[in-house]
Structures are given as C-alpha cells and as structure tokens.
Amino acid sequence: MNPKDLTTYAKNTWCPGCGNFSIFSAMRNVLAQLDQEGTPIENVVLVSGIGCHAKIVDYMNVNSFYSIHGRTIPVATAIKLANPDLNVICFSGDGDSLAEGLDHLIFAAKRNIDITLILHDNRVYGLTTGQYTPTSPKGFKGKSTPLGTTESPINPPELMLVSGATYIARGYTHGIDLLQKLFREAIMHKGFSFVDVLQVCVSYFNLYETYNKRTYEVKGNDPSSFDEALKLARSWNYDGGDGPIPLGKFYKVEAPRFDPVNEPRAIDRDPRAINRDARIKELLENFI
Amino acid sequence: MDNFSTLIGGIAGDGINEAGATVGRLFSRLGYRIYMYYDYPSLIRGGHNFSLVRASRHMIGAHQDDVDVLIALNQETLENHAFRLTDKSFVIYDADKVQYSLKQKGCGLPVSAILKEEEALPIMKNTCILGGFCKTVGIEWAILEEVLKKHIPKNLELNLKVAKRGHDSAMEFCSIEKLNSPALPILSGNQAIALGLIKAGLQAYVAYPMTPSSSLLDFMARFAPDFGLKVVHPENEIAVMLMAQGFAYAGQKAAVGTSGGGFCLMTEGLSLAGMAEMPVVIMMGQRTGPSTGLPTYTAQSDLHFILNAGQGEFPRFVIAPGDAQDAYYWSGVALNMAWKYQVPSFILGDKTVCEGQYSFDLDDAGELEEESPLLWDGLEKYSRYKYTETGVSPLAFPPRKGQAIKADSYSHDEYGVTTENPKITKDMNDKRLLKNSSMAKEMEEYESVKVFGESRSKTAMLCWGSNKGVCREAAEKLKLRAVQVLVLSPFPTARLKAALEGVERLIAVECNSTGQLARLAGFYGFNTQERILKYDGRPFSLNDLEADLRRVLA
Numbered sequence: 001m002n003p004k005d006l007t008t009y010a011k012n013t014w015c016p017g018c019g020n021f022s023i024f025s026a027m028r029n030v031l032a033q034l035d036q037e038g039t040p041i042e043n044v045v046l047v048s049g050i051g052c053h054a055k056i057v058d059y060m061n062v063n064s065f066y067s068i069h070g071r072t073i074p075v076a077t078a079i080k081l082a083n084p085d086l087n088v089i090c091f092s093g094d095g096d097s098l099a100e101g102l103d104h105l106i107f108a109a110k111r112n113i114d115i116t117l118i119l120h121d122n123r124v125y126g127l128t129t130g131q132y133t134p135t136s137p138k139g140f141k142g143k144s145t146p147l148g149t150t151e152s153p154i155n156p157p158e159l160m161l162v163s164g165a166t167y168i169a170r171g172y173t174h175g176i177d178l179l180q181k182l183f184r185e186a187i188m189h190k191g192f193s194f195v196d197v198l199q200v201c202v203s204y205f206n207l208y209e210t211y212n213k214r215t216y217e218v219k220g221n222d223p224s225s226f227d228e229a230l231k232l233a234r235s236w237n238y239d240g241g242d243g244p245i246p247l248g249k250f251y252k253v254e255a256p257r258f259d260p261v262n263e264p265r266a267i268d269r270d271p272r273a274i275n276r277d278a279r280i281k282e283l284l285e286n287f288i
Numbered sequence: 289m290d291n292f293s294t295l296i297g298g299i300a301g302d303g304i305n306e307a308g309a310t311v312g313r314l315f316s317r318l319g320y321r322i323y324m325y326y327d328y329p330s331l332i333r334g335g336h337n338f339s340l341v342r343a344s345r346h347m348i349g350a351h352q353d354d355v356d357v358l359i360a361l362n363q364e365t366l367e368n369h370a371f372r373l374t375d376k377s378f379v380i381y382d383a384d385k386v387q388y389s390l391k392q393k394g395c396g397l398p399v400s401a402i403l404k405e406e407e408a409l410p411i412m413k414n415t416c417i418l419g420g421f422c423k424t425v426g427i428e429w430a431i432l433e434e435v436l437k438k439h440i441p442k443n444l445e446l447n448l449k450v451a452k453r454g455h456d457s458a459m460e461f462c463s464i465e466k467l468n469s470p471a472l473p474i475l476s477g478n479q480a481i482a483l484g485l486i487k488a489g490l491q492a493y494v495a496y497p498m499t500p501s502s503s504l505l506d507f508m509a510r511f512a513p514d515f516g517l518k519v520v521h522p523e524n525e526i527a528v529m530l531m532a533q534g535f536a537y538a539g540q541k542a543a544v545g546t547s548g549g550g551f552c553l554m555t556e557g558l559s560l561a562g563m564a565e566m567p568v569v570i571m572m573g574q575r576t577g578p579s580t581g582l583p584t585y586t587a588q589s590d591l592h593f594i595l596n597a598g599q600g601e602f603p604r605f606v607i608a609p610g611d612a613q614d615a616y617y618w619s620g621v622a623l624n625m626a627w628k629y630q631v632p633s634f635i636l637g638d639k640t641v642c643e644g645q646y647s648f649d650l651d652d653a654g655e656l657e658e659e660s661p662l663l664w665d666g667l668e669k670y671s672r673y674k675y676t677e678t679g680v681s682p683l684a685f686p687p688r689k690g691q692a693i694k695a696d697s698y699s700h701d702e703y704g705v706t707t708e709n710p711k712i713t714k715d716m717n718d719k720r721l722l723k724n725s726s727m728a729k730e731m732e733e734y735e736s737v738k739v740f741g742e743s744r745s746k747t748a749m750l751c752w753g754s755n756k757g758v759c760r761e762a763a764e765k766l767k768l769r770a771v772q773v774l775v776l777s778p779f780p781t782a783r784l785k786a787a788l789e790g791v792e793r794l795i796a797v798e799c800n801s802t803g804q805l806a807r808l809a810g811f812y813g814f815n816t817q818e819r820i821l822k823y824d825g826r827p828f829s830l831n832d833l834e835a836d837l838r839r840v841l842a
Contacts, residue, residue, distance in 0.1 A: 008692075010705045042687035045537075050697075057694070058706045063686040065537050066696040066706065067530065068560050074527040078534025078542070081518055082492070086538070086686060107523045279514050280483055284650060286438075287473035288316060 001041065003032040010058040019173030019199035023091075023120060024056055026179040030187065031062065039187075044087045047076040049096035052127055052201075053120035056091050070101025073108045076115045080259055087187055090117040095125050098134035098154050108192050109163035111258035116186045116193045119156060123238070124205035136205075137239045153238035157250055160194045161229055167193035168229065168251040172215050173200055174208070178247060185249060191257050198245070211245065218248040226251070289465055290345055292320070293355040294421070295372065297338035297365030300331055304361075307414040308339020312474045312645060313435045314418075314427055315343035319467030322474050323757065324645035325351045325827065330499070330583040336364050345467065349611040349646060349757020353831040357425065359417055360386050361399075378461050380420050382413065395424050395458050402453045408446055415440065415447045419454030426463030429455055475648040477641040477754075478504040480612035481571055482511070484619030485543050489658035490569075492518040492535045492542040494528045499583050500573040500642040501545035525550040529557030533566040537695055539685030541623060543569035548577050548590050555597045558632055562602025564695045565673065565681070565720065567626040567633070567661070571619075574638040574753075576825040585825030586639035588753050589800040591808065594634055595777055601717070603724035605633040606777040610756025612646035617654035618774060621734070627661040628730075629680055629723045636776065638799065640754035640827040664688075672704040675715070679722030728778035736775035737783040745769040746792040747841065750816060752776065752805050755797050758828045765830075766837060773805060781812050793817050795840060797833065 006028045014020045035041040044062055048054035050069035057064035067075045072090035080088045097105045097119060108115065124142065125131040132142040132149045135156065139148040157168050167189040171179040179197065186193035198215070200208050222228050229251035236245045292315070296307050305326050312322040320343035329335040340351045354374050360366040360381040366388070373379070373392050381388055383396030397420045399413045408416075415436060422432045432451060440447055475483075482504055485493075493508040495501065509519045518540070522528055528544045535542035546554060551572050561568050574590045576582035594606055605625045609615035619635050626633035664670055664684040670691040674681040681702075686693050694704030699713045707713070738756075741763025748769035751759040756772045763770035771787045773780065788794065795818040796806035806816040820836040822828055828836075 008703075008705055040687065040689070042689050042691065045686055055706070058696075061692050063693045064695070064704075065534070065564075066694070066698060066700075066704075068556060068697050071526065071530045071557070071560075074522065074530035075534040075537070077522075077527075078492070078494070078520075078531035079538045081520065081531075082535045082538035082540040083686070103523045104527055107527070274514075274516050276486060276515060280487060281650070283483070283511070283514070284473045284475075284648070287475055287479070287648070288313070288438075288471050 001032045001035045003028040006032060006041070006061050008059055008061045012059055013055065014052060015203050017202040018052070019122065019201070020052060020056065020120060022173035022176050022179060023118065023197060023199060024059060026176050026183055027118070028060065030180050030183045034184070034187065039087060043085060044089065045079050046089050046091065047072045047079070048091040049093060049101065051093035051096050051125070053091050053093045053096070070096050070099070071104065072097070073101065073104035073115070073117070077108065077113050080113060080115050084259055088115040089187060090115060092117055092119055094119060094121045094123060094135045095133045098156065106159070106163045109160050109165040109194070112164055112166055112191045112255050113258040114190055114192070116189070117195070118183070119194065119196045120199045121156065121196050122199045122201040122205060123207070124201050126201050126204055130204040135238050139240065155233060155237050156196045157194070157233040158230065161226065161233055161251060164192070164255070165194045166191035166251070166253050166255050168233070169194070169249045170196045170198065170247050172198040172211055172247055174212060175247070178217060182249065185252070189252065191255060214242065215245045215247050218246045218250070221250070223249050223252040291352070292343045292464065293352055294341045294357045294359065295338055295355045295369055296359040296361070297336065297369060298361030299333070300328060300335045300337050301333040302337065302361055303411050303414050304328070304337040304339050307418060308341050309474065309645065310414070310418055310435055310439065311339070311341045311421070313439065314422065314431060315341070316471040316474060316647065317431050317435070318427070318464055319469035319471070320344060321347045321472065321647040322645065323348045323350060324474070325640070326643055326645070328584050336368060338365065338369070347647060348761065349644070349754070350761055350828070350830050353829045357421065359421055361413060361417065363387060378424065380417060380424055380458070382417060393461055395420060395461070397454050397457050399454070402450060402457070406446065406450050406453070408450045409443070412447055412450045415451040416454035419451030420458035423455045423458035424461045426460050472647040472649055474645050475612045476503065476643055476645050477609065477612055477615045477637060478643065479507055480615035480648060481609070481619040481635055481637070482507045484616035484656065485569065485623050486515050486517070487656050488620035488623040489541050490517065490543055490623060491540040492520070493545070494520045494522065494531045494535070494542060495545040496521060496525050496528050496550060498547045498550045500575055500637070500639040501547055501571060503643065504545045504571060525553035526557065529554040529568070532568040533557065533561055533564065536566040536568055537685070539683070541567070541627060543571060543623065545571040545573070547573045547575050548593070549579070551590070551597070559598035559600055559602070560697050561632045562598055562600060562604070562720070563697050565630040566695065567630050569623050569626050569633045569635065571635040571637060573642040574636070576823070582825040584639070586754070586799055586827050587823065587825065588638050588798050588804065589823070591636065591776065591804040594636055595808070602720055603629070603631050603727065604777055605629065605631055605727060606636055607634065607775050608636040608753040609641055609774070610753060610772055611641065612648045613653040614756070614774065615641065616648070617656055620656040624659040625727060628659060629727050630683070631723060631727070636753065638753050644754065671702040673700060673702045673716065673719070675702060675719055678726040679719045680726065724778055731775055731778060731780060732782065734775070736773070736780040737787045738772045738774065739787050740764070740770040740772065742767045742769055744790065746790060747795070748788060748791040748793070749795050749797045750805060750809065751797045754827060755799065758830055758833050759797055761830055762833045762837060766834070768837070776808065779808065779812055784809065784812070784814060788814065795820060795837070797828070799823060799827065
C-alpha cells in the first residue's frame with residue numbers, strides 16, 4: 001500500500017509549516033507499513049477531538065469517528081470493548097485532553113485500556129486564535145491572559161506515569177523518523193499508550209527554535225523502570241528555562257488491561273448465540 | 289375482597305424493601321395482582337422507610353392511603369401511619385419496641401425476645417414479623433415457607449424457625465380469599481426496562497449510578513453473564529454518553545441510564561448523537577428537582593428538557609412507560625427505533641415507575657422482537673451519510689475491507705468528511721429531519737395512546753408515565769375517560785385526536801407544577817380545561833386523585 005492512498009479528497013486547511021503535517025505523514029506511513037505487515041488498515045479506527053489536530057481524521061481515508069472537544073477516549077474505549085480486534089488510535093490536543101477531557105485521560109491510563117493517544121501538544125489554542133493551554137509555560141501571554149498566566153503547566157508524561165499508562169513517549173514534529181518509531185511502538189503496545197508530540201503552532205506559539213536547540217533523543221534508559229521514567233519526565237517541566245528536553249520512549253511495561261479483564265464476563269459469549277427468550281423466562285420464574 | 293393494602297415500615301437498613309417484596313410474593317401466590325410503592329429518604333441507615341403493598345383482583349399501578357394491615361417495626365411507623373387506619377384495619381407490631389394504645393385490633397409479637405432466644409440476626413425481625421403477619425391474615429404457613437425458601441436461601445433454617453415462632457405467637461384476624469389466578473412475577477419498572485432492552489437485542493449498558501436509575505445498572509451488571517452483555521460504569525455521565533456512541537459506531541446496541549443531573553452532563557453527547565446519527569437509548573428516570581432536589585422521590589418535570597436537550601435541531605424518539613408491562617414492551621420498541629432511525633431514543637421514567645413493583649404478565653406485555661436496522665448492501669463505495677428517501681442511511685461497521693466508515697460531529701458530506709458548504713449543510717439537516725416524519729409514519733401502527741375507563745365519557749384525564757395506574761383506576765371508579773400518551777416524540781397527533789373524540793372537558797394529571805404534557809399537547813392543538821398537579825415528590829394516591837377530581841368536577 002502506498003501511504004498516499006490513505007489521503008482523502010478533503011482540502012487541507014492547516015497553516016503552512018504547521019507541525020500537524022509531520023504527525024499526519026508519520027501516521028500515514030506507519031499505518032501503510034502495518035497494513036503490509038498484517039495489521040489490516042480496515043481494522044484501524046481513528047478518533048479525534050476538536051481543534052486543529054482533529055482535522056487529521058478528515059484527511060485520512062481510514063475509519064474514523066470525529067468526536068467532540070475532549071471526548072476522544074470514551075468513544076475509543078467503547079469501540080475497543082465492542083471489538084477487541086480493532087486498533088483504536090486517538091488524536092487529541094493539549095486543550096482537548098488535558099483541560100476539557102482530563103478525567104477521561106486519567107481514567108484511560110488507570111484502566112490501561114488497549115488504545116493509543118497521540119497528543120498534539122502545541123501548548124496553545126490555535127482554532128480559537130491564541131489562548132493559553134494546560135501545557136503553556138507559566139507567564140504565557142495569550143488572548144485570555146494578556147498579563148501572562150499565573151499557573152504552572154501540567155507535565156503530561158509525568159501525569160500519565162502516575163496515572164497508570166503503560167507506554168509513555170515524547171516526540172517532536174521535526175524528526176519524523178523518531179516520530180514514526182514511537183507511533184509504531186505505541187500502536188503495537190498492549191495497553192494504554194501515550195505519545196506526547198511537541199507540535200509547533202507556527203501562527204500562535206512558534207517554538208521551532210527553542211525545540212531545535214534543546215531537544216535530544218534519550219538513549220540507554222531502562223523503560224521498565226518507573227523511577228527512571230519519572231526522572232526523565234521531570235527533567236523538563238514545560239516551563240521556561242533553557243534545560244534539555246528529552247525525546248523518545250520513557251516507559252514501557254506490561255500490566256493487566258481493562259479490555260480483556262471484561263472479556264470473561266461479557267465478551268466470551270456472543271450475545272446472539274444465547275437463547276434470550278429462554279433466559280428471560282427463567283429469570284421471570286425467579287421473580288415470582 | 290377486591291383490594292388489600294399492607295404497609296410495613298421501619299428504619300433504613302431494616303430491609304423494608306425486601307420485606308415489602310415478600311408480602312407481595314405472598315399475595316401473588318394467592319392469585320392477586322400487586323403494586324408496591326417504596327418510600328425511602330436519601331440515607332443509608334436510620335430514617336423512616338416504608339413499603340406499601342396493594343393487592344388486587346385486577347392489574348393495578350397505584351396505592352391507596354388507607355391500609356388494611358400496618359406492620360410496625362418501630363414506634364415511628366405507628367405514629368407516621370396511624371392516619372391510614374380504618375375501623376377495620378389492624379396492626380402488627382414488635383411488642384418489644386412499640387407502645388400500642390390505638391383502638392384498632394393489634395397483635396404484638398415479642399420479636400426482639402424471639403431473635404435473642406434463637407440467636408438470630410437483627411435483619412431476621414422481618415421474617416419473624418412476616419410469620420406473624422401470615423397468621424393474622426390467614427395465609428397458610430406453607431406459602432410463607434415456600435417464599436422464604438425461594439427468596440431468602442441464606443440462613444434458611446434459622447429464618448424459618450424465627451418466622452414460625454412469629455407465626456405461632458400471632459392470632460388470626462381475617463382470612464384472605466385465595467383466587468383462581470396463577471401467580472405472576474413481580475418486577476420493578478427498571479427490571480422490566482432491562483428485560484425489554486435485552487429482548488430487543490441490547491449488547492451493552494453504560495451508566496454512572498444515580499437514583500432512580502441505579503437499580504437498572506445493578507440489574508444489568510448482575511445479569512450481564514446471562515445475556516452476554518458488556519456493562520461499564522465509567523468516570524461520569526459525559527463518558528457514559530460518549531461510550532454508548534463508541535459501541536454504536538462499532539455496531540453494538542447500547543443503552544445508558546441516568547436521572548436529571550446526570551442527563552445534564554449527557555446533553556453535549558446527545559447533540560453529537562443527533563449530528564453523527566448514532567443510535568443510543570437513554571433511560572432518564574425523573575426525580576424531584578431542580579438540582580439535587582429530593583433524590584429518592586418522584587417527579588415528571590423533565591419532559592420539556594428531554595424534548596429540547598442538546599444544541600441544534602435533530603429528531604429523537606421519546607416514550608414514557610406507565611408500569612412494568614409498558615416498560616418492558618416500550619423499552620424494546622425504543623431500542624428498535626433508535627437503530628432503525630439512527631436517533632437518540634428516550635425511555636422517560638420517573639421514580640414511581642422505575643422503583644415501583646408491579647405484577648408482570650409477559651404474555652400480556654406485547655410481542656417484542658429485535659428488528660434489523662438498515663444495513664449496507666456492500667455493492668458500491670460506502671457512504672456513512674448517504675441521502676435516502678427516508679433519511680436513513682445504511683449502516684456498516686468496521687472492519688470492512690476497502691472501505692472507510694467515517695462518523696462526524698461537524699457538518700459533513702455523505703462520505704462523512706467535514707464541510708462548511710451551505711447547500712450540503714442544509715441538505716444534511718433536511719435528511720436528518722426527514723427521519724422524524726419517517727418515524728412518525730411507522731408509529732401510526734403502534735398503540736402510542738391508550739384509553740381507559742369510560743371510553744365515551746365527555747370528561748377525560750390526560751396523563752403520561754406512572755400516573756397511568758392511578759388515572760385508570762380513578763376513571764373506572766368515577767366513570768371518566770383516562771387517556772395515556774405513551775409516545776411523546778414524534779407526537780402522536782392523530783392517535784390522540786381519536787382518543788379524545790367527543791371529549792368536552794380535558795383534565796391534565798401530572799407530577800409537576802406547570803402541566804408539561806398539557807403544554808405540549810396544547811402546541812398540537814389539544815387544549816386542557818383543568819390541571820391536577822402534584823409536585824411534593826410523592827405519587828398520587830387513588831384518594832388524592834379522587835379528591836382532586838371531585839373538587840374539579842364539582
């Protein structure tokens with residue numbers, strides 16, 4: 001399969017230079033490769049929230065559910081529960097998953113549901129033209145905070161680590177090889193996988209220069225170590241300063257998952273194979 | 289004897305609901321039809337709980353103020369309910385807890401002493417006093433023994449011993465006639481809703497607990513393995529509503545349950561279901577509002593909220609069952625309609641119907657089958673939102689080789705890709721609204737409006753939901769017509785017109801303060817002359833309604 005076959009007729013409306021283009025290309029390449037390797041494309045379902053990131057599902061000729069702001073995870077969770085053979089991938093923004101839908105994100109990690117979330121972390125609201133988000137640095141001057149924010153940013157990998165996610169990585173939209181490697185690992189991981197992508201918004205928060213200077217790929221870390229992952233996650237807290245920003249796989253462990261845990265109770269038997277009439281009558285006998 | 293009412297009261301934690309159910313089961317075995325109202329405050333231990341069990345020769349769905357037997361596990365029960373006693377009533381009480389000095393015949397049982405002597409658990413005071421109850425009303429010991437064996441298998445020997453001692457300590461005051469009808473199961477409205485949904489092909493149930501819908505979640509979770517259901521209790525109602533749509537997208541029939549406050553959180557997702565055309569069933573159990581209101585008491589004050597919830601305009605199907613049989617049949621219809629028309633479909637319950645217990649006759653509830661939705665034929669390229677004459681686009685579920693199945697919350701084209709094109713925006717809106725007329729057309733075949741009582745009376749009551757039972761009985765007694773509207777959207781104009789033929793005086797009977805059905809009917813040209821409204825959290829008793837009717841008709 002040629003990755004280009006995975007593109008729809010929809011007109012692309014991202015700004016020139018937007019980091020979303022890299023995420024789009026990387027994901028398209030990975031899905032095309034996986035299809036060739038035996039993970040068929042028709043088994044992939046993409047779920048997006050609302051924001052610039054979310055347009056990605058219009059551009060990809062793949063099964064999709066274009067959901068509402070902050071609400072990718074509940075939709076994706078149920079799709080996975082309904083059909084465990086599907087590979088369910090959420091695209092979400094930092095405002096989307098860390099503000100409007102934070103409860104769902106924490107619960108996805110807590111449940112270790114076998115879905116993937118790609119966080120388009122541009123650290124600014126783009127479609128609403130430039131307000132601060134949960135990952136904007138302290139002091140960020142946006143349209144809703146003209147004097148600068150007085151809140152500290154959320155550190156997404158740290159939050160995911162303590163919430164129970166079992167695959168945690170960070171990528172950057174300059175560096176498509178690493179991005180593709182991380183996307184592939186995340187999709188193939190059994191459990192809740194989370195990739196924080198430093199995605200630059202050229203129109204409202206252009207951080208290319210900062211990221212180009214400060215990011216580096218971690219090597220030789222032990223991804224099964226919670227403590228090492230925590231140290232890596234905390235080595236950059238999304239605030240100002242000029243320290244190094246690690247990229248790569250921070251954490252990967254196996255842990256009990258929500259989806260198969262529910263299987264013996266429910267999924268093991270096809271509901272249509274059960275004689276419901278007989279069971280209803282039996283049950284009614286018990287209510288006499 | 290046509291009717292016999294028994295009230296059993298005590299504190300929360302005494303097992304009053306179960307004790308009431310036991311009384312119901314005893315009368316069922318004598319061939320009677322049962323309605324039980326369960327009244328409890330919002331707390332876990334203490335407070336005053338009571339079950340009012342009414343047995344009748346006919347199917348009923350309402351309680352009376354008067355009781356024939358008052359079973360008092362504590363003094364408060366006696367004091368709170370003494371007003372219900374007539375000259376012929378009698379009282380059974382725990383003589384170790386209750387001081388008794390009323391003129392009515394009383395039967396004091398040494399309950400506490402018996403429990404102590406038998407080293408029984410405190411909860412067994414129920415079985416002890418019910419043993420005494422059976423003796424006083426002349427129900428054979430064997431019947432109680434059978435009920436206890438079937439329903440309280442835990443510590444059975446001890447329970448039977450304690451019940452027998454209660455039985456032997458009591459005296460017979462009357463003898464309940466045994467009827468020639470078979471015993472029927474007794475179901476709460478929520479249990480009937482569950483069975484109706486399951487019968488019509490439900491595959492998943494998602495809910496966050498909230499009275500009076502919690503017992504539906506509990507039932508689904510408990511019986512999930514029996515029916516291969518997936519039951520999920522997620523982080524909040526927002527997730528509930530979105531999960532239901534994830535199931536629907538993947539081709540699994542899902543329902544959710546909640547009450548007003550939880551439904552407020554679902555409205556965002558409801559609008560998504562309208563736009564993305566996702567079938568989902570919502571059981572909305574009304575309780576007294578606004579806000580937290582009276583969490584464990586009833587109301588019918590969310591009709592207009594349900595009809596109008598969610599931004600934008602989109603069709604929805606709404607039914608309001610009046611008792612357990614309605615609940616079974618119409619919940620199944622609601623699931624079928626959700627999938628045939630790809631719309632949100634509401635079962636609008638209220639605390640009275642959700643948690644009330646009713647005799648249930650499956651053979652009389654209505655023939656219910658799982659109906660197949662319109663499925664893609666696989667011939668040409670799949671378009672999720674294809675234009676059709678009915679507005680219903682064929683469904684397909686992933687994985688389908690060579691196809692992309694695209695659902696969208698934005699304004700979208702037939703393929704499911706976002707567009708801001710004005711023509712497509714309008715055409716897609718028309719397509720969705722077309723489903724409303726298609727649904728209305730199908731509903732012409734259904735008995736969406738029912739008439740009870742004197743069908744030629746010029747005076748009629750107009751009711752919906754749990755008031756069916758009380759209106760039907762009052763109509764029969766006072767020779768009036770009672771008209772129950774079961775389907776509230778699409779509004780059954782033609783059926784209602786036929787039901788109201790010849791009516792000169794229309795009286796709305798509702799558990800709200802503004803006459804919500806009266807207002808809705810008014811919009812379709814049906815004017816009500818009077819309104820009998822109750823909004824104190826308690827359902828109408830037959831006596832309440834009769835008194836109001838006499839006042840209005842005077």
